Amino acid sequence: MEVGPGEGALTRPLAARAGRVLAIEIDPRRAEALRRDLSSEPAVTLIAGDALEKPFAEWLAAAGWTGPAILVANLPYNVATPIVTRAIEEPRAISRAVVTVQREVARRFAAAPGDEDYGFLSVRAAAFASARILFDLPPGAFRPRPKVHSSVLELIPRDPPLDPATRKRALEIASLGFRSRRKTLGNALASLGPRETWEAALRELGRGAKTRAEELSLGEFMEIARRAPAARSGSGR
Numbered sequence: 001m002e003v004g005p006g007e008g009a010l011t012r013p014l015a016a017r018a019g020r021v022l023a024i025e026i027d028p029r030r031a032e033a034l035r036r037d038l039s040s041e042p043a044v045t046l047i048a049g050d051a052l053e054k055p056f057a058e059w060l061a062a063a064g065w066t067g068p069a070i071l072v073a074n075l076p077y078n079v080a081t082p083i084v085t086r087a088i089e090e091p092r093a094i095s096r097a098v099v100t101v102q103r104e105v106a107r108r109f110a111a112a113p114g115d116e117d118y119g120f121l122s123v124r125a126a127a128f129a130s131a132r133i134l135f136d137l138p139p140g141a142f143r144p145r146p147k148v149h150s151s152v153l154e155l156i157p158r159d160p161p162l163d164p165a166t167r168k169r170a171l172e173i174a175s176l177g178f179r180s181r182r183k184t185l186g187n188a189l190a191s192l193g194p195r196e197t198w199e200a201a202l203r204e205l206g207r208g209a210k211t212r213a214e215e216l217s218l219g220e221f222m223e224i225a226r227r228a229p230a231a232r233s234g235s236g237r
Contacts, residue, residue, distance in 0.1 A: 001059070001069040001094070003051045003083055004076050008034050014072060015043045022063045024051045052082055056093040068095035077102045077146075081121070084109065084155065088129040091157035098134070098154050106133050106151035113217050120178040126218040127167050129155040162222070169225035170218070177213025177221075184210050193228060201227040 005011040005023040011034070014021045023046045025031035031048035038044045045063045060067050071087050071094050080101040087094040101109075104117070110131040111118040125131050137150040161167075173189060180188035185202065186195035186209060199209045201224045207215070216224075 001056065001071050001073075003071070003073040005034060005046070006030065006074075008037060010072070010074055011038065011044060012041075015041045019043065020045065020065075022047065022059065022065065022069065024049055024059060026050050052079065052086070056087060056090050060093060067093040069093065070095060071097040071099065074100040074142075077105070077148075080105055084153070085124065088125065088155050088157055091128075091159070091161065094157070096154070096156050097129075098152065100137065100150050100152050103136055103149040103151045106153040109153055109155070113215060118214055120175055120213075123174045123178075123218050123221060124171055125155065127158075127162060127171055129157045131155045166222055166225050170221040173224055174213060174216075174218075174221045177216075181212065181214060183212070185213055185216070188213065197228050198224070 002011055002014060002021060002023040005025050007030075008023075011021060011023050015038070021044045023034070023044060025034060025046065025048055028048045031046055035046045038046065047059065047062060049059075051059065056069070056071075057067060060069060068091070073083075075083055080099070084097060084099060084101065087097045107115075107117040108119060108121045109125045110133050111122040115122075132154055134152040134154050137152065139145045139147065139149065141150070173192070176192065177185050177188045186198040189195075189198050202209065202211050204227055205220055205223055207220075
């Protein structure tokens, strides 16, 4: 599956290597032009539409295919994050994603605790997939030439997936924590439960009361979600 084929610079080599390609293009005029250009490529199915309008599984169904597919795309920078996020959250539809995105975005997806780019997006991505940057691309690799560097990012969904309930709770905790980066985690999570509850959970992980969200890994957020039953019920004060 390719999102945003444009003039087909990536679609053509994909068609030569893959058994079949589903390309989704948001611009109907560009989609029609590309459909004419690729009329001799029976492996390519081109659909005009916004990839974010519906789940990837439904796009596959619209082409008469079942998943999973591999997402390969040079993604538009302004929608790269929601497209990649949705892809890794649909492992039955997308078994792997190899996408070109802005370099800073790729670093946020692949960052680990302690990295400058580590944030909630890093935790959310890790909750659903393993991410790594394959290589960087200079502006001159594209036409028209962008003002920023790009990176090719690979994401592979977790197999088996994490427990959905604990994962959801851990991401809720991480989201609040990163939203208040200057606060300790106990203070940042006050709306979910007493500060003492969170500080006790941190102590059990060997962390101090002054710990902030950017210091914790996904695994630690998952442990906090498991170790704070009083807060999990939503009975915070």
